[in-house]
Amino acid sequence: MSLVPVIQSLLIDPLPSGLSLHGSLVRQTRIKSALLALLNAAIPDHEADAFTPRAEEEPLLLDPAVQWFLGGLSHWDAEHFLFIAERGYLYEHNYAFFPLFPVILRGLAETILLPLSGCLTLRGRLLLAVALGNSALFLLSVIALYGLGRVVLQDRRLALVSSLLYCLTPANVFMMAGYSESLFAALTFGGLFLLERGYTLRACLALSIATAARANGLVNVGFLLYLPLQQALYKYWGLRKDNNRHNKCLHYTWIIARLLFTAALGTAVIALPFLVFQYYGYRAFCTPSLSLEQVSPALIQLAEDKGYRVPDENAPPPLWCLRPLPLLYSHIQDVYWDVGFLRYFQLKQIPNFLLALPMATLGMVAAYMYYRDNLARCLRLGLWDRGANKRPDKPTPGFYSPRVFLYVVHATMLLGFGTFCMHVQVLTRFLSSSSPVPFWISAHLLLLYEPLLQRRSPPTSNKGQQRGTPRTVFLYLPQNPIVHLLSHWKTCSIPTRWILGYFISYWLMGLALHCNFLPWT
Numbered sequence: 001m002s003l004v005p006v007i008q009s010l011l012i013d014p015l016p017s018g019l020s021l022h023g024s025l026v027r028q029t030r031i032k033s034a035l036l037a038l039l040n041a042a043i044p045d046h047e048a049d050a051f052t053p054r055a056e057e058e059p060l061l062l063d064p065a066v067q068w069f070l071g072g073l074s075h076w077d078a079e080h081f082l083f084i085a086e087r088g089y090l091y092e093h094n095y096a097f098f099p100l101f102p103v104i105l106r107g108l109a110e111t112i113l114l115p116l117s118g119c120l121t122l123r124g125r126l127l128l129a130v131a132l133g134n135s136a137l138f139l140l141s142v143i144a145l146y147g148l149g150r151v152v153l154q155d156r157r158l159a160l161v162s163s164l165l166y167c168l169t170p171a172n173v174f175m176m177a178g179y180s181e182s183l184f185a186a187l188t189f190g191g192l193f194l195l196e197r198g199y200t201l202r203a204c205l206a207l208s209i210a211t212a213a214r215a216n217g218l219v220n221v222g223f224l225l226y227l228p229l230q231q232a233l234y235k236y237w238g239l240r241k242d243n244n245r246h247n248k249c250l251h252y253t254w255i256i257a258r259l260l261f262t263a264a265l266g267t268a269v270i271a272l273p274f275l276v277f278q279y280y281g282y283r284a285f286c287t288p289s290l291s292l293e294q295v296s297p298a299l300i301q302l303a304e305d306k307g308y309r310v311p312d313e314n315a316p317p318p319l320w321c322l323r324p325l326p327l328l329y330s331h332i333q334d335v336y337w338d339v340g341f342l343r344y345f346q347l348k349q350i351p352n353f354l355l356a357l358p359m360a361t362l363g364m365v366a367a368y369m370y371y372r373d374n375l376a377r378c379l380r381l382g383l384w385d386r387g388a389n390k391r392p393d394k395p396t397p398g399f400y401s402p403r404v405f406l407y408v409v410h411a412t413m414l415l416g417f418g419t420f421c422m423h424v425q426v427l428t429r430f431l432s433s434s435s436p437v438p439f440w441i442s443a444h445l446l447l448l449y450e451p452l453l454q455r456r457s458p459p460t461s462n463k464g465q466q467r468g469t470p471r472t473v474f475l476y477l478p479q480n481p482i483v484h485l486l487s488h489w490k491t492c493s494i495p496t497r498w499i500l501g502y503f504i505s506y507w508l509m510g511l512a513l514h515c516n517f518l519p520w521t
Helices: 004-010 021-042 063-074 078-087 092-096 100-110 114-118 122-153 156-167 172-176 181-196 200-211 215-239 245-286 297-306 328-335 347-373 375-379 404-421 424-432 437-449 481-487 494-514
Strands: none
Touching: 021 063, 021 172, 021 494, 063 078, 063 122, 078 092, 078 100, 078 122, 092 245, 092 328, 100 122, 100 181, 114 122, 122 156, 122 172, 122 181, 122 404, 122 437, 156 437, 156 481, 172 181, 172 424, 172 494, 181 200, 181 215, 181 424, 200 215, 200 245, 215 245, 215 404, 245 328, 347 375, 347 404, 347 424, 347 437, 404 424, 404 437, 424 437, 437 494, 481 494
């Protein structure tokens, strides 16, 4: 059986003549869920030492069917989000998972899916909320990525191909399972799109909400610090020709004041959800008001068996509460997940490094190619171009556009942090949901090295063309280039086979391994 029809149905075409948004959402949910259910049924679950609390509600009529069909969406970290959505924050390590996604799941379960409460428990409705909510959020992230690519790359073809590749993201299973990756990607790409279009306040709001979904949303502060600084420098160079010293002084003062205000406000707004959530965790464990008698005995037993900490007003506060900066998130990452600089550099982790190698390679290739072709701009930190008052209102289109510089720096920083300070196997979903660069560089390489996407056709008519002048040619691009390449796989170039092979193989392996508690996290 050929995979091309299945993959074609999953590739959302942003063109006006493509699939409708509603049709794409329904088809994507149906096919992915069917594949997940079949793989979950065909492969026995691995006995993993993962967080698996017991259900407290008796199953209702449709719960077994929903569990069979969508149960694969609830494994690994997804269980934490579902537990929080169902029972709130209880165990200490639950606070590693930020509240926005569980709030959305609970909201869907208690509103749109509430009529099903007679035949589905809250757990079953939460699973349905995961499938429907993440499908919608993933679709929004595709649209946001396409819009961001159009603005930053100034190249419609490159934006289209990168968005279609994103539909086959190697982190596919995390975009549809009970993880916050789709939500974070939609908010991050959408916020950056608004920021590039000049809607600073709206962008701050979107990026702030993204921080309520994932802690690495704090890194997006860099965009709000860099872009206003770049605009201030352009205005500074433009005022140098003004001979009126009084006007120049006033303008300089206004530029500096506006820059400082934008930087301070943007940093505060984006960091606020993180700080509020840390304060909430501090109050829960350092000044607890909960006693163990208020907690279900089954959950207390699970905490005793696994060594989980539960807030207790009759127990002494944990040691991290006594630190000068008592951040619960840092404590959890250190104690429960052993996250830290070079801690993952062990011989037994070599398979996980190999698992992350393709995504790391894309990040390194993007950085190398951009820095190699834009060395002077990189040395100037991309803040200004040659010529004092040259502003990139019409930058060079494509991957080497001046606007791409900041995104390459952002992706390189995430790559370095993920490689040296995190569980390296997380790198694939970490970069896929946080940066557009892996998809931009993949699309750039396809358009650069794939002859099937470089086919040129003559104009339909040559009337009026003078003899001896070169004939005008037009670059040909199919309506769905990725499906076109898959349909002509045997004639594709080697770089195309490597890139598409990586995307498709991880797309399928993620579905097969993750839903059976096999090591794909």
